[in-house]
Amino acid sequence: MTVAPVRPEGAQIALVDLLDRLLGTGVVLSGDITISLAGVDLVEVQLHALIRSIRAEERR
C-alpha cells in the first residue's frame, strides 16, 4: 500500500520545512556572535540558544 503517487524528482523540500519537522524545537534564526580581534575573542553575544534537538539515549 503506497503512501504517495509518483512525485517529480528534483522537487526538493525546502530545508526550513525539513528542519521544522525533523527537529524537536523547529527552526530559530539566531545564534551566538563572537566578536574577535586579531584572533582574540573579545565579546560573546548570546542572542539565543542555537538550534538544538538531541534525542539520544543510553549511549554509555
Added chain:
Amino acid sequence: MTHPVRVLPNRVDADADSVERDLFKLVLTVIELIRQLMERQALRRVDEGDLSDEQVEALGQALLRLDTAMAELRGRYGLTIRDLDLDLGPLGTLLGD
C-alpha cells in the same frame, strides 16, 4: 520572486571596522526599541486626548527629530530596520509586532 536568505556565520571576525559595526548594530537596536516604545506611548497619549495642541506638536517634533537622527545613524553603516531586528526566540522578535 523571493531569494533565500543567507544565515549569518557564528563567528564575526574582525578588523576594527566590523567590530565597530556589530557593536553599533547592538546599540542601535536598543535605541530603536526605545524609540518605537516611545512612539507607541505617544500615540496612545494623543488618542487619550489629554494633551494640549502645543504638547502634541512638541511631542511630534521630538519624535520626528529622533526618527531623522536614527535614520542618519543607520545610514552610516548601511543598516535598515530589518537588519537591526533581533529574534529572541520564545520572547518573540524584539522589534515590531
Added chain:
Amino acid sequence: MGETGSYLYAIAAPVGDEVLGSLRGVAGEPVRAVRHRDLVAVVGTVDVGTDGAFGEETLARNLNDLGWLEAAARAHHAVIDGVARAVPAAPLRLATVVADDDGVRDRLERWHDGLQRALDEIAGRAEWSVKVYAPEAFGPDVDAEPVPAAGAPGSGAAYLLRRKAAATARDDALARATAVAGQVHEELAKHAVDARRLAVQDQRLTGSDTPMSLNGAYLVPADGADAFAATVAGLRDRYADCRFELAGPWPAYSFVTMDEP
C-alpha cells in the same frame, strides 16, 4: 568504528530488505530492518564514540553546523521517503539514537499499540503543505517612509498623524492576515483527513518579502490529491492578493512523528 549505536529513521509496516537495500543513511551507512512482531524499525549503525559524528559532544557541534545539519536532514528524509513510498512509515526526529538493536526491539514492544494505530492512520495518505503569505508587510515599515524635515510649524502633529495611520494600517493588515489564515485552514481541513497548523516561518529564513500567515499541514489520501489541489486553487482565486504555496506529497511527518516518551 568506536562505540556504535542504532540510529532510528522510521518505524514501518513490514517492508522487504530490497526496499532498504538501496538506501543510505546520515553517515552514508547502509540502512537495515530490525523486526519485532508486525513492526519494522528502519535503522542504521552509527559511531557514538568520542570521535564519532554521533558522540554526545560531536553531535552537539554538528547540529549547530548548518552544512552538516542540512546534509543530515536530507539524508534522514531520503531514508524515510524511500520507505514511505513502499509502506506506511512513522518518522523519527533527527538524531534519535538507541544503544543497540535490543533497545530498538524493546521500544517496538513498548510502543507497539500506539504505533499500529499511527500506521493505520497514515496508510495510503500523504502530507501536503500549504503556506499563505500576507499581501503586505505588517512589521514596522519605517524605512519605506521618507522622513520629513523637522521644524516646520505643524510638522510635529502631522508626523504623529502619519505614524498613527501607519500603525492602524499595520494592525488592520495583521488582523486581515490572521482572519484569512483561519478561513483558509478551516476550508482545507474539511478536505483532509487531518490538519495541523505549524508555526509560521521567519521571513529571514524563507527570504519572502511578506510575512507568512499560515503554515498548514494536511493529511490527504493518495487518491484525493487532485481534489485537494483544486481546493487550493479555488482558495487562491478567492484570496487573490495573498501568495499560496502548495507542496507535497510528503511522508506524514506532522501527523505521526514519534517522540521519545
